[in-house]
Amino acid sequence: MKESPVTIRSATRHDAAAIHAIYAPFVEKTVISFEEIPPTIDEMEGRIEATLKSYPYVVAEREGQIVGYAYAGPHQERSAYRFSVEVTAYVAEGAWRSGVGRALYSVLLPELAQKGFHAAFAGVTLPNPGSVGLLEAVGFEYLGVYREVGFKFGQRLDVGWWQSLLSK
Numbered sequence: 001m002k003e004s005p006v007t008i009r010s011a012t013r014h015d016a017a018a019i020h021a022i023y024a025p026f027v028e029k030t031v032i033s034f035e036e037i038p039p040t041i042d043e044m045e046g047r048i049e050a051t052l053k054s055y056p057y058v059v060a061e062r063e064g065q066i067v068g069y070a071y072a073g074p075h076q077e078r079s080a081y082r083f084s085v086e087v088t089a090y091v092a093e094g095a096w097r098s099g100v101g102r103a104l105y106s107v108l109l110p111e112l113a114q115k116g117f118h119a120a121f122a123g124v125t126l127p128n129p130g131s132v133g134l135l136e137a138v139g140f141e142y143l144g145v146y147r148e149v150g151f152k153f154g155q156r157l158d159v160g161w162w163q164s165l166l167s168k
Contacts, residue, residue: 003062003098003099004058004062004063006060006062006067006097006099006100006103007060007061007062007129008058008059008060008061008063008103008104008106008107009058009059009061010052010056010057010058011048011052011059011069011071012025012048013042013045013048013049013056014119015048015059015066015069016041016044016045016047017041017044017049018059018066018086019044019059019064019066019069020039020040020041022066022067022069022090022091022092023038023039023044023069023090024038025093028047028091030129031125031150031152031153031155031157032125032131033159034125034150034152034167036152041046047070050147051071051072051073053121054073054074055071055085055115056071056072056108056111056112056115057069057071057072058070058071058104058105058107058108058111060100060103061105062095062100066092067091067092067094067095067101068089068090068091068092068095068101068102068103068104069089069090069093069102069103070087070088070089070105070108071087071088071108072085072086072087072092072108072112072117072120072138073086074086075084075119075121076120083116083117083118083119084119084120084121085112085117085119085120085121086120086121086122086123087105087108087109087112087120087121087122088122089101089104089105089108089134090112090146091104092108096130097130101134101138102134102137102138104137104155105134106138109138109139109164109166112166113166113167117166117167118139118165118166118167119163119164119165119166120163120166121143121155121160121161121163122135122140122161122163122164123146123159123161123162124159124161124162125150125158125159125163126145126157126158126159126160132145132160135162136162138164139164140162140163140164141161141162141163141164142160142161142162143160144160144161144164145158145159145160145161146158146159146161
């Protein structure tokens with residue numbers, strides 16, 4: 001059976017509950033997110049509003065339900081990094097491998113380029129073949145690994161880094 005298409009739009013504060021429902025299981029059950037306590041819906045609302053002041057934050061809808069989201073933020077705080085961003089995307093469990101991640105990045109990355117950003121970076125807790133496959137499918141190139149940089153659920157965790165040049 002073919003999946004129904006997704007629509008990508010800018011997130012609003014009213015999407016916080018749906019975004020929380022997607023994100024909380026990643027925090028509570030996986031090492032994909034390094035947060036250890038899921039943010040509240042109110043905290044998510046604040047994060048959305050804060051992000052949208054300077055960066056895009058998009059959601060994917062399928063049949064009226066939010067099934068994924070992606071956003072950008074600063075890569076580093078120093079002024080010299082002002083044209084670089086860090087990006088992330090999360091897809092609801094039932095929508096994995098259905099094109100949602102690609103659809104999100106197909107809107108997010110060009111919007112970042114249009115806003116004048118030059119380089120996008122993405123960190124992935126390893127191993128994570130799904131996220132690695134998505135990033136490479138949308139044009140990110142592997143850079144390297146921060147070995148044992150994280151610690152969650154009693155284990156030391158590596159983070160791989162990927163980069164996409166938005167303007168050439």
